[in-house]
Amino acid sequence: MRVATCPGCGKQLKAENDEELLKQGRQHAQEAHADQNLSDDQIKAIVAQSAHDE
Numbered sequence: 216m217r218v219a220t221c222p223g224c225g226k227q228l229k230a231e232n233d234e235e236l237l238k239q240g241r242q243h244a245q246e247a248h249a250d251q252n253l254s255d256d257q258i259k260a261i262v263a264q265s266a267h268d269e
């Protein structure tokens with residue numbers, strides 16, 4: 216599993232691969248951090264930075 220931790224709230228996102236992880240990151244940003252107006256590039260950077268195998 217690929218795991219990333221949201222820097223905004225500490226929530227752990229888990230997915231089978233990086234592509235799915237990015238989808239979860241986008242969804243989480245919309246649901247939990249819509250007020251921050253994160254761009255797709257920012258979400259990609261955050262996911263890429265914190266993603267690791269578990």
Ligand SMILES: [Zn+2]
Nearest residue numbers: 221223224247
């Ligand atoms: Zn969050």
